[in-house]
Structure formats: C-alpha cells, structure tokens
Amino acid sequence: MADQSATPPAFFTDGGPALYAWMRNARDNTPVKFDETSQCWKVYRYEDVHHVLTDWETFSNDMCRIVPEHHFTRGNLSTMDPPVHKQLRGVISQGFTPRTLAQLAPRIEELVKELLDEVGDRNEIDIARDLSYQLPLNVISELIGVPREDRGILQRTADAQLALTCENPADSDFVVQVQKAMEELQAYIKDLISVRRAAPRDDLISKLVTARVEDRALDEEEIVNFTVLLLLAGHLTTMSLLGNMMLTLSEHPDQLAEVRADRSLVPNAIEEVLRYRTPVPEGGRVTNRDVELGGTVIPANKMVLCSLISANRDEREFPSPDTFDIRRGSNPQLAFTTGIHYCLGAHLARLEAKIALNAVLDRYAQLNLTEIAWYQSHSLCNPKHLTFDVQRA
Template structure:
C-alpha cells in the first residue's frame, strides 16, 4: 500500500505544524503503516504500532547497516546495536546516567543556567534558543565527558553542521557520507582524548570508559570514541529542542505558566508534556529482520522502517484531545525518547536539565514574552532556531 493519493506533507516549520498534523491524522486513520516512496522507507504512524516496533528488537533491528551501507559509525554506537552486544555495552554505560547518579549534578546545571542568562541579559532582549537552549546541553554533556572549552568549539561546529543536513531519503548514501564527514573533526578530537586518558585518567566519562571492562574485555578506542560522540550529539541536539520548545509552549499557554509558577511540583509534568507535544527528534529508524505484518501492511525483510514520533505522540487512540497542551495528562506515555531496550540513555539527564532550567527561569524572571520565533527548516529536528524574548527580572 502506498500514499500516492494522500495529502502532501508539509514540514513543521512551514505553519507551526498545522498542515503536518492534519496530514498525519488523515494517514493514521487511513494508512497507519505505508511505504513512502519519497523516503524509500515504511512509515509507522500510530502509537500502539510504534510501541510494538520499539518493543520487538528481534523483528525490528537497530542495526541499520544493511539498508545504509555507507554508514561507518557503528562500533560503540548504542543506536546501531542489538543484543547481546547492546545489552552488555548499555549496562556498562548506563551506570553514569541513572537519576541517583545525576542528582548531585543538578546544582552544577543550575549554575550553568545562571551563568548563561547573566551573559544574555547584557543584550536586553535576547535569543533564548541560540543562548540557553543551545549552550546549556553543550556545556553539561561536555563537562560530564571531560571535554574542555577548545573541544566545545569543535562540538559546536559539528552540531551546526548536523543541523544543516536534511534529506527526504535517510538511506541515501550521499546524505550518510555528508553526515559522517561533518562528524570527522569531533571523532578525531575525542580519539586524542581517549588516548590521553589511558595514561592520565581524570574524573570524567571518557576516563571511565577507557578503564572499564565489558564481558572481561576493555572497550576499543573506536567504541569509546563513537559512544562519546553519540552522547555529545544526542545529548546536545535533543535537549536543545526540549528547552527551546518548552519556553515557546509556555509563552503560548500563559495559564499553564501561571499554574507552574504557583506549584513547582508540576515541573516534571511540564517537561513530559512538551516532549509529547513537540518531540525534538521527529522520527526513529529500524530495519526488519524478517517479513512482518503491522498496522494492516506486510513489510518484507531488510526494509527500512521510520517511526514518526511526532505522529505517535498525537495519536488520538493514546491521548484524548492530543492537540491540547495539558500538563495534567495521566498517563502520558510519550515516545520522544522511544521505548524498550533502546530508550534514550540520556533521557534522565535531558529531563533534569529541562526541570532545572525552567525552575531557574521562573525564579529569575517575573515575566517573559517571546517576541520572535523561527523553527529549524529541516525534517531531522523540531526546535526553535531563533527564540527572542523580552524579560522582566524579579525585584
């Protein structure tokens, strides 16, 4: 089944998602799983089907190299591994990203938020997207890994290059090669750091990876470097989208903002609803290990499957009135971090950054008003590119 007669998709940035969500609702009702000829992939749009895909790694594999042959970024890349390799590596890496391990870092995140805002305030009206949303996760993940300020500039260039890349076909060799070319500088930089940590370890994630053992062996240099760059890029770009979208959503819903000001116990609920309402990464990919029937469609083996997180998070079958921004949704099984064994390793860190940043903004500013907003004009990230705000400090 194909969608040749379906209404055309329009990117989110064209009209703030109005046309996109209307098209997605039509497709969820009529062709919830279909082959998209423009993207050379099978698209999955309903929440329940998305959960099934994420839950069944034996059928829907994360090792997408069979359909993306130009990709070299695999060893140590959790997003490209299946069990048993995935289980062993994730077990080793996840120890540093539990809520208990991250809780002491909340104070440092708060200090970073204040430092960034103090610099921005010197400009009067300022761009919160290019400032706080971009800089905070960059600095947080860099400090956890042990990347110095020079390295942050390397990461900044890598992130900027990633943000300019977009494609209608995620399996296209040229797109994959351009993406890996954009990562080459940060890969080389982190390789030098990993080698240095072997003889001069520090109290950081790279040092722990260098000296850790998995199944009786040390991680290879390539595994360490690839995991580090994955963490840097995923931890930076995803949280950047969350922070910018959070401020934009609350500006559009002043009654919700007033409610949160009065009750800070709602901070966590707010972060979850922003992740549902505007998932920073619109899609997640898998590849079929065997023929499978899903949502009324039969997908052959060795096919690229693209799960729309944007669509699944607005599925009326999972969320009453999904177009309503509602921080009181219970339950709220949002899929911004996906689901199952491959759920985002940095999800706890992203949530912590979101809650701490929002708390600081509320403590610092009596009011804020968004005076201008532009969204990234590609289909790989949903985030404000520019978010200018006028603020009034508490006296």
Template sequence: MATPTASTPPTMADGGRAMFAWLREMRETHPVREDEYGVFHVYRHADVLAVSADPAVFSSDLSRLRPDSDALSEEILSVIDPPVHRRLRSLVSQAFTPRTVAALEPRVVELAGQLLDEVEGSEFDLVGDFAYPLPVIVIAELLGVPPEDRELFRGWSDRMLSMQVDDPVEMQFGDESGDEYERLVKEPLKEMHGYLQRHVEERRANPGGNDLLSRLVAAELDGDRLTDRQIVEFGGLLLMAGHVSTSMLLGNTVLCLEENREIAAELRRDPSLIPAVVEEVLRMRPPITVMARVTTRETTIGSVTVPEGRMVMASLLSANHDERHFAEPERFDPRRSPNPQVAFGHGIHYCLGAPLARLEGRIALEALLARFSDIRITPGASFDYHRDGLFGVRSLPLTVRRG
C-alpha cells in the same frame, strides 16, 4: 505489497499545526504508509511500540540496507542489536549511571544562573544565549573535555544538521561519494572522532580520573572492556544528540508556554508542576520525531505486509498525538495522566540520556521563571525550524521583564 501513497507531509514552518493535522489523517487512513522510496512509515502509538519492542524483527542495524556503507558503525550503541547491544549498554551504564546524572544538579543550577547573569537588557535569544550553551557545557564537563571548545561542537552539529535530503534512506547514509555528504557529514564526524580519540588516549595514559571518559575507559564486565572506538562513538552521541535535543526541548517548552499563558501563570504559583510540564512538552513537541529500523524478515504491521530488508520509520511525533492513547492530543495538558509519551523511544534503545534531559529541562525552566516575571516571544520575531526528523527552533528571540 502496499501501494505507495502520494501524500507528502507538510513542513514544520507553522510550528507543527499542519503536521499535526496531516498525521491525524495518516493515523485514520494510512496508519502504515509506504512512500515512493519504498520506506514504510508507522503512525499509531501501538504500532510504534510494537516496532521498537521487537529488535529481532525490526533491527536497529541500518547497515543492512547498505552492507558496503561506512556511514554507520557496529560500535554505535544506537544502531546495534542484541546480544552485542546488551553487552555494550551494560558497560556504558556502569559509567553513566542515574547517580552520575543526579549529582550534576548543583552544577546545572549554577550554570543556568551564570548564563542568565550574562543576559543584558530585556531581549535575548533563548537558543543562542541559554538553551544551546547550557546542555553543551554540562555534557562537556561530564565527559571531561573543555567547555570552551563548544564552538567546535556547534560547528560540527550545525554542519551535520544542515544536510537536506528527501529519501529517508539517503538521510541515514547520504551519497557517500558526493561532495556535500563529504563536507557536511564525513568531515565533521572525522574531526569530532579525532578530537574525542585524543582525550580517550590521554585517559588511558593517565587512568583514575572521575570524568565520564575516564569511567568509560575503566568500565569492565566479566573481563570485557570498551574499545577506544566504542568510547569515542558514545561520547560523540552524547555530545551531539544530547545537546541538540535538550536545546530543542527548552525552546519547545517556551513555545508551549507562550501558547498556553494560563499554564505559565499557574507554574509561577506552583513550581512543583514543572516536571509535568516538561513531560507534556516532550509529548507535544518531541525533539526527535522518528526512529528508523530495518525488517529482518517479512512481517506485518497492523494489516500491512512489510517485506524483508525495508526501512521502517516509526513516527514518535504521531504516536505522541494518537487519540487512541491521548484524550484531546493537541491540547497542552501538564496534568495528563497517564502520559505514555515516547519522545525518548521505547524498548532496549530507550534513550540513556533521558534522565539528563529531564534534569536540564526542569532546572532551566525553574531558572527562567525565577529570573523573569514575564517571558514573551518578541513580537514580529522570525525564527525557523530544524529539518524533518527534528522538532525545534534554531533561534527564539525573547522579550522579558525582571522583578
């Protein structure tokens, strides 16, 4: 059995520089590290891919750790294994297709323009005024729920993201009997599920609509249909994870361009580079930095034996900075080719929302560059980063110039 290491990862308070250095050390000296809680952390790109590609050994069903827990549900696409996962993903994919996402482009362009029209003067908060409302309105309209309810959505996500714990197992489950877990996780989840349940019931009573909830209600595969709970869970996952991760992606894009002014200038000369810039931002600063799995049997990762029933935290951030796969990984290089970044995961749980995040990221950057001749982080502005497991800012004050 591996000996737990005492090394404690730094925070993201400096924008990731200390974390990048710490992860580089871990890849060299402890590529598979057992921490003081008995959780195994995986840092190298090849090992992260191996973990994500083998659901028979590395299960997404985290309830294996707490069989009596009600914090996770077998109805959630992201935490179930084959064969149930295959059936559920096939049903969801009938409604949430690449064509559905592509058809959103004109509306995303329109919304981005409208949000920037509301910016007055030369200063605004990128997150509050643009990077948060854009994806949440898009997803709300896609689902068929009122976009004006977005402050409800923000309240739910802010409460859940404010939960602070050190133990990765507790991060997934919390103390289910604790007041803080009740207030910050259970209550907002219950409110969100109840909200979406009412919309699903309305679609069942009035079928035939063209929004995503209506299409999920109508989806059928060999006589099998999605349950209300499955639709509610997927809608909640898309609403919460979709807007939070895309909001962080847009903030991270501006941060990367602030640090690489020559690339920002090149983008203005050649906007065709924008998709590659978004891809490199996803590598450099992935919004979701880890993925959790549970071993179904004793196994080996690298040269380390991992017992059955242990949580494995695979670092997407570290994999994206692994010098074994990326030359000069801490250099921002949109022309990097190939760019096998894993910001959206790998294997059967590859993020269904990846095409939508890429679409929104591209259009948002196009809109910002077209609207403003210069974009800078406001000198002296303070902003803080989300908690561990996420890589993004909660606010980002900008000073811009028009024309």
C-alpha cells in the same frame, strides 16, 4: 478524506495544524505505508510505533545491511542489537541514573546562572541561542570530559548536523555528508582517548577507556563512536526540549502562570511538552524478516521510520491529543522512544529542563515572545531563534 498522496508538511518546523491534520488522516487511513520520497516504510499509530520500538528481534537497529557506507556503527548504541547492545550500555548506564544525576543538579544550576548572567540586564533574550543551545552543550561536555576551551569542536559538529537536510536516511550521499560532518569531532576524541589512557579522570570517556566488555577492552573505534553519540544526542535532543518547552509555555500563558505559581507542576509540564512538541520526529529500524504491521506486510531488510510526532498525537492513546494540558494524567509519550533503546540521557534531559525552567521563571516576571525561526532539519523539531521581551523579577 485528505489526499494521502500529498507530501506531509515539512518536519523541520513545528508544522502546526496542517501537519497534525495530515498525520491524523494517516493514522485513520494509511497507518503503515511505503513512502516514495524517503524510500522507507512509515508507521503512524501509537500502538504500532510502540510495537516496533519494543520488538528488537523483528525490528533491528543495525543499519549496515541497508546503508553499507555507514561507518558509524561499532560502539554506537543506536545501531546495535543485543547482546552487544546490552553489554556496552551497561558500561555507562550507571552514570545516567536519576540518583547519580541528582548529584549534578548544583553544577547544572551554576551553568544556568552563568548563562543567564551573560544576558545581564538586557530586556531581550534569545532563549534558543543564549540558553537552550549552550546549557546541554556544556553539561554533556563536562560529563564526557571535554575541556571548556575545546567545546567549539562540538559546536561546529552540531551546527553541521543541524544544517543537513535529507528525507531518506539511507541515501548514500547523505550518509557520506553525515560522516564528513563528524570527522573533526572524531579526530578530537581519538586524541582525548590517548590523553585519558595515560591519565584517567572521573569522567565518562575515562570510564570507556578503562571498561571491559566480556573480558576485553573497548577499541578506539568503539570508544570514539560511543562518545560522539553521547555528545551529539546529549546536546541536540536536550536543546530541542528546552527550546520547545519555552515556546509551548509562552503559547499557553494561562498554563505558564500556573507553573510559575506552583512549581510542582514543572515535571508534568515537561512531559506534556515532550508529547505535544516532540523533539525528534522519527525513529528508524530495519526489518529482520517479513512482518505484518497494521494490516500491512513489510518485507525483510527494509527501513521502517516510526513517526514519534504522530504517535504522541494519537487520539487512540491520548484524549484531546492536540490540546496542550500540563495537568494531563496518564502520559506514556514516546519522545525518548521505549524498550531497550530508550534514551540513555532521558533523565539528564528532564533534569536540565526542570532546572532551566525554574531559573527562567525566578529571574523573569514577564516573558513575551517576539520572534521565532526554525532549524531547517529533518532530524529535529527545534527553534533556532526564540526571542522574548523580558522583565526582571
């Protein structure tokens, strides 16, 4: 048995075989354990992770009692419980249905073409820099209503978030750093709210400005926090999916060739990438009461971190979990979590990935990976640079 007292390989890279071997050992021997480094309870098996994510009455998203310095709560769906969560999510969810998002497909196709056109006839492309970072930033900005000339603010905030490293999400110094990284974007959104109050448009921030929840308008803090969450989550998570998708397919050239020849395999390939190389390593909750999970009692008012990476590699749920297989049948992966907090932008992320992958395969007959570098982040598994030698089709 491997030494479970050892620290697992860092999350800020793919981790490779060492990470997955460590997690397999954890699932077998310590599926629920208290981690001294993060000062959190860690959960590794699929069944237990799924239970935590779906039992909102026991496992709360409200971090305030654990992180009292946390001021990014009001209006932030990721830190809310029902009934307020359901009410606020309902305000905006219609903007993210598959039918609604399908109408965005032509505009996303235009954005992908613009980005690839900027690469021009160069025989080298950094997919992470030139496409996977830029595309979701522009898509979510347009949805929210951030003008193109102002998107540098979102880029600076995203870069600041990606530069933060801390294994304990409840650490007060880390919380202060996170809030400081968002200050410029929060101030900008406040100004944008004022503009939209005076002259609403057909964008999501206008919907928030004019929305009513229980016969009241949302206040400025709620709108700011909700908008910041949408901007950052809509950018960074999709960025990770796009980069991981191109990396993983390049590592499996036979399957890349299958996808190139049969584009009906694209959706399956995206789901398998989400399982095989999960963009967000962990999902956090707080216990409302003492609870037994995986044979272990977790006390009340303790932070629980669900390892989405480990759950998506659990051999109890997925046959041959360390094998990348675009023809995998059942694939209930948890990359976007599940339950009431299932990622609001999951359909949009899939749509962007589908359009981007098809466009890259249409444009380039050959893609040969030459360089990869990872973000030093505990919150995302994502290539910072992903360089390919390419040959135009």
